[in-house]
Amino acid sequence: MADYDIIVIGAGLGGLTSGAISAARGRKVLILEQSDLVGGCCSTFEKEGFHFDIGASVVEVIGSLEKAFSFLGTSMDKELDLSPCDPIYDYILKDGTRFQFPISSEGTAEVIKKVAPEDAAAWPAFAAYMKDFLELAGDSVLGSPMVTMRDFAGLFVKYPALLKYRELFTSSYEDVIKKWFKTSAMQQTAAYQSFYLGLPPELCGGVYAMLGYSEHEGSYYPHGGMIQIPLAYKRCGEKYGMEVRTGQRVDRVIVRNRTAEGVILSDGTAITAPVVISNINAMTLYLKLIGEENLPWLARVGIKSYEPSMSVPMIFLGVDYEPELHAHHALISRPLEELDDYWWNIYKKNKLPDDMFSLICWPTESDPSLAPVGHHVVNLIMTPGPYRLEGTTWDREKEAYIEKSIDFVTSHAMPGLKDHVKVVEMCTPVDYERRLLNPEGAIYGLQQETTASMVFRPAAKSKSIKGLYLSGASTHPGGGVPAVVSSGIIAADLVQKYE
Ligand SMILES: Cc1cc2nc3c(=O)[nH]c(=O)nc-3n(C[C@H](O)[C@H](O)[C@H](O)COP(=O)(O)OP(=O)(O)OC[C@H]3O[C@@H](n4cnc5c(N)ncnc54)[C@H](O)[C@@H]3O)c2cc1C
Structure with a gap:
């Protein structure tokens, strides 16, 4: 007799939704999470009274979240206190032009008439x-x-x-x-x-x-930070008996005759279940936790043909002034061709940029309780960062990169910023790997070119290992909060259909 009906590896959003929905359908579910926090890339940590979102900074296209809550016998209104982020963006173009796009499509049309009349129609x-x-x-x-x-x-x-x-x-x-x-x-x-x-x-x-x-x-943006979304699915799943254990790293999936039978934790404990849902990076799952010896040759070749997705250096700032920003997100943008050029000539060559671009997230605009009174949180998602750096390492570059990024944002978007920073933290691509075990700091699972999308992405029902299912950014529909919640629904439905 197995210990559980279903074991889920990882308490990211994909894992929590698939686990919670399966629990609501009467399965005995255990979720194992290596970190002390749930939510993976959609989570919030605290430092000296400031609450920083480790990755995702807003949620859009919320239909899948609503659908998942309905399967749990509840609704989004009951489970989350969401504030609309309006305007959507405070844009700062390369030539310094600055304007905001409101949510309203008609309001946006009015702005476009002023800043880009040729495109107004x-x-x-x-x-x-x-x-x-x-x-x-x-x-x-x-x-x-x-x-x-x-x-x-x-x-x-x-x-x-x-x-x-x-x-x-x-x-x-x-x-x-x-x-x-x-x-x-x-x-x-x-x-x-x-x-x-x-x-x-x-x-x-x-x-x-x-x-x-x-x-x-x-x-x-959810009141209380992005972690409120995974916490809501955890809470709903627990009402149906789902168990979530944090600080428990899975090192192996037990496989016999190409069938999953449970997992082995880093301390050697074995826990059995006829169904395993993986919410972790699919390359790590197949190449490390399953092992090449358990895969047919085509699956070995197939999984090695993927690439971990890009990573970013992210800087978390607690500041003691109200920043001169005009929206939850400010984007210091660059012309489209420069973004392509950056990819080939800087990112792909493992260099650090001289000319940066950046997404500035201002969560305390939506929820002031995330910082002490009179203070704010500002998170800087900097120019995509390669995992490997030519001739140096992220650990060596970290302090200088923080300083350079703060200078850049001070001069391009937030006057005075550098004189008001009270608390600093940074996640380099290497730190994302250390904290979340994402290979190469991948923030969206696997790279998502057309040839690694939809049916070409690792399947939600494993074709090589019976009883193994995938949810999260590595499977269809890919990365992003709504997409991984959708993947969680798909995994739970496939388990219901086949097991
Ligand atoms: C900087 C950044 C900004 C982003 N911005 C946005 C945004 O604004 N909006 C948006 O929609 N999306 C955004 N995203 C993407 C979104 O956050 C992710 O795609 C999504 O949260 C990933 O969910 P997941 O289900 O794939 O699981 P993950 O978040 O990848 O979680 C997997 C979990 O598995 C755990 N784990 C790993 N290995 C093991 C193991 N061996 N044993 C046990 N546990 C393990 C990890 O600790 C982690 O908690 C952003 C991501 C990042 C990093």
């Missing part, structure tokens, strides 16, 4: 096109399992309207943005978001160009 058409696509994609592309080619082809049979958007599936993010917008200003407002998929505009798939619009459907 294109915006309403782009917004309407992407709104329709998003409504369709939410259930179909993002919400369906992609285990076999049949699932992929079946998508277009079940949702024939998707064919209308086929150019999004065959173009790059950059092609789509350039097709709609001709001015550098408008391209700069939408280009950076391709890095939310871990890639520059040139390499990112065209379907994700919907990000330029989807943020206008609503961008939210």
